[in-house]
Amino acid sequence: MKSKIDTSIYNAALAAGAGDQQVVDFATIFGYDIDFQREIHPNDKFEMTYETFRDERGAPIKSGAVIYAELDGDALHKAFYRFTPSDDGVTDYFTADGQSAKKFLMKTPINGARLSSGFGNRFHPILGYTKLHKGTDFAAPVGTPIYAAGNGTIEYYGAKGTFGNFAKIQHANGYETAYAHMSRFVGGLAKGSHVHQGEVIGYVGTTGQSTGPHLHYELYVKGQAVNAMALKLPTGRTLGGAQMSAFLKEKMRIDGIRAQAHAPDMGNQLVAQAEGNQPIKASARSKDEVRELDTVAIPN
DSSP: OOEEOSSOHHHHHHHTTOOHHHHHHHHHHHTTTOOTTTSOOTTOEEEEEEEEEEOTTSOEEEEEEEEEEEEESSSOEEEEEEEOOTTTOOOEEEOTTSBBSOBSSOSOSSSSOEEEEOSEEEEOTTTOSEEEEOEEEEEOOTTOEEEOSSSEEEEEEEEOGGGOEEEEEEOGGGEEEEEEEESEEOTTOOTTOEEOTTOEEEEOBOOSSOSSSEEEEEEEETTEEEOTTTOOOOBOOBOOHHHHHHHHHHHHHHHHHHHHHHOGGGHHHHHHHHHTTOOBOOSOBOSSOEEEEEEEOOOO
16 A cells, blocks of 8 residues: 555655655655665655644644655665664664664765766766766756765865865765865855765855766765765664664554554545545644644555
């Protein structure tokens, strides 16, 4: 019982009753594993369960977090559960065996871009001869945000010849990432600044030696340029011990909500409710608000 993708996850999710924020959250969860511009195909399927908040009259107050996300497609079949470990208090998404969705580096440090040139030897459009293209180019409109691919320290932040406005970040374990042709930098950042994964470090432009607005992105491992799109990156946290036990209890709770939503006698009701943006109530009532859980999952 999953929603089928005909044109895009965004359109399919909105048609089933989800909101913009839930779609953004879903894309963020899977952003480490898949490139949504190139690896999502028609007839791939997805499921998301998310919270919404309504007052006692049923009027919406605010949208809530995605607590379960699943993608079943040609490029990837994976599911994640939302959980906050008590030892660090950092909310994340984990697979059924406790593996974090996060990875050491993001697969692509930009959203909504088109891969215009890959890693490897190519005929250079400006120089007029074949040379090694040490990075990946993402074509995008001027001003599109560029994100730090991982936590690290900025080691270069300024103009750099043919690269135009350029940033380079040093990460742990000998990894470095570089970002070229930016239109502008971000105020408050400079060489030596520490940045966090997903933090905006600049904006797409066409400065330096460039044929049009794009991000030229490079990844180095111990000084050697590598193909960022093909490299298998180190994963994030894996739960264990007491944290794993607590996670399994939360997973059981979420699976119970999903089972209720997917029950055979709920099928038609679920569709009607999703289309009418009326969520399935599956949680407790408080004095000030009602917490509800919407499951976007259309029976096939």
